[in-house]
Amino acid sequence: MAKKSSITPYLFLAPAMIVIAVFFLYPIVAVFYYSFTDYNIVTPPQWIGLKNYQVLMRDAIFWQALSHSLVYLLVTPVLIFLSTILAIVVNRRLPGINAFRALFFIPVISGSIAVGIAWRLMLDTNGIINGLLISLGVLAEPFQWLAEPALTLPIAMLLTIWLGVGYYMMIFLAGLQNISEELYDAALIDGCNGWQKHWHVSIPGLRPQITFVAVISSLAALQVFNEIFTLTGGLGGILNSGVTLVFYLWRQAFRLNHAGMASAIAVVLLVITLIFSITNIRFLERGTQAD
C-alpha cells in the first residue's frame, strides 16, 4: 500500500471527481434549491417556500402522471417472467442457438428512439399492424392505435418490454450457466420432470439475478421517457394519457419553462426512487433468507 500522506491518489481521482462534482453533485443540491423557487430560467429564481409542492398536490395532471409511473412498474414482473423463460429456452444446447441469442439481443442495442419511431409507423392508421389484423379478419377497418387514450400506456409498456427482454434474458442466461449440473441431476433423481426441475432448481438459483433485474428494470420504468416521447410524438398522448412523472418534468421544465415546478417534480421522483429501491432490495433479500 502506498504512503498515506501522498497526494498521488487525489491526482488519480481528480479528473473524474471534478466532472462528477459539477454534473452530478452540484445539480442534486441545486434541484432542491430550485424546487423552493419560482424560476423560469431567464430571470433569477425567486424564493417561494413550499408553494411549488402545494401547487403540485392540487395538480390533477401530476397525480395522473404519478399513477401512470406506478402503473408502468408492471413491466418489471412481465420482464422477469418473459426473460427467465426465454433464458431457459436459449440455454438448451441446440445447433445455431447462438444466432438466436444474438437476434434476441438486437433490440437492446438499437436504441429506443429509432425503435419507437419504427413502432409508431407500424401502429399508424395506415400501418402494417392494421393491414395484418384486417387480413386476418381480427379487425374490420383500420384502428387508430395511438389515438386511443386507454392504449397509450399499454403500448408504451409493450415497447419497453420488447426493448428489454433480450437484455434481461442474457443476464438470466449467465445466471443459469452458473448453476451446477449436479443440482439438476439431483432434481431428476427426486422425480422432477422438465419444468418442475426449473421451478425447483433454476428459479431459486436465479435469485441474485432476479433481485438485480427487479431493481434496475423498475428504476428504468420509473424514469421512462423515450418510449412515451416517440409514440406520442412528444405530446404525451391524448388527454395526457401517456404522461409519466419524467415526461411531466420534461414538459414543465423545457416546454413551459417552469424550472421551479419541474424541480419539485424531480424531488418527488427522487423520493419515490429511494423508497422504491430500498423496499425492493429489502423485500427480495428477505425472500432469499426465507429459502
Add this chain to the structure above:
Amino acid sequence: MEIARAKPHTVVRGTRRLPRHFIENAFWYVVLSLVAVITVFPFIWVFFTSFKGLNDPIFSVPPQLIPRDPTLENYLRVWRLLPVGRFYLNSILVTFGVVILNTLFASLAAYPLAKMQFWGRDTIFYLLLATYIVPPVLTSIPSFILAVKVFHYYDRLQSVIFPYLAGVLSIFLMRQAFKGVPDDLLDAGRMDGASEFRIWWDIVLPVVRPSLATVAIITFVEQWNNFFWPSLMLHTRENMTLQVGLVALQGAFANDARGIAAGVVMTVIPIIIFFSALQQQFVRGLTGAVKG
C-alpha cells in the same frame, strides 16, 4: 472392429433416440423462430419500407412487405433535406470522445479506490454509490442552467460530451477489476522504483483489458443511443447527433413513412454492424456489469 462397433450404436440411436430428439428440437426451433420473428420484424419491415417506391403501398390488405418498385429515392430525399452526414459525424465525435475519455477517467479514479489507502477514500466511495441511485433526469434542470449561463455551450457538441466524461458505473466496474489484480504485481513495480502512474499504466491496465472493453462497450451503446440530454442541448440541425436528427426528421417528414423509415435504417445500421462484428464482446460487456 471399428465398423462393427459403430454400426449397432448408430442403429440404436436411429431407431430409438433420434426421432424423439428430432421432434423435441423441432418444437424448440418453432418457439425460437416465433420469438425471433417478433424481435426482428419491426427492423425487417422498416428496412423494406425504406426502399418502397411511390407505387408500393404502405398500407394494403393483405399487407405488402417487399417493394415491387424498389428505389433509393427515399434515402436521397432524406439526405437532401437534412445534413445527415453531419449527424453521423457529430454522433461519431461525441460517442468516441466520450468512450475514450470516460474509460480513461474511470480507470484513473478507480485505481486509488481499489489499491491505495488514503484519507477520505470511503467517503468518496459512498458518495459515488449514493449518486448512482439518483435518476439522471433529476440533474437535467441544473445542468441545463449551467450549460446556458455558465459554460455557454448550449447548442454545441461540448455540451453533450462534458457531462458524460465520468460515470459512476464505469468507476465501479474498473474498481472491481483492479481489486482482482494481485498486490504482488504492484509491489514488484514499486520495488523497481516505478511511480504509481507507471505502475497503473504499464502493469495494471494491461491486466484489466477485458474490463476496459466492458466499460467502453457500455458507454458506446449508451452514448450512440443517448437522446434526452442531447435533445435539450442541440437545436441547430448542423449540430445534431443521429438520434436528435432522427426526431427532427420525423417532424419534417410527418406523413412520409418511406422517408422516416429510411432515417430509422440509417440510424440503426451502424450499431447493428458494430454489434454483428463484436457480438461476444457486446453481450459480455453489457451483461458483465451485473457481476460488478
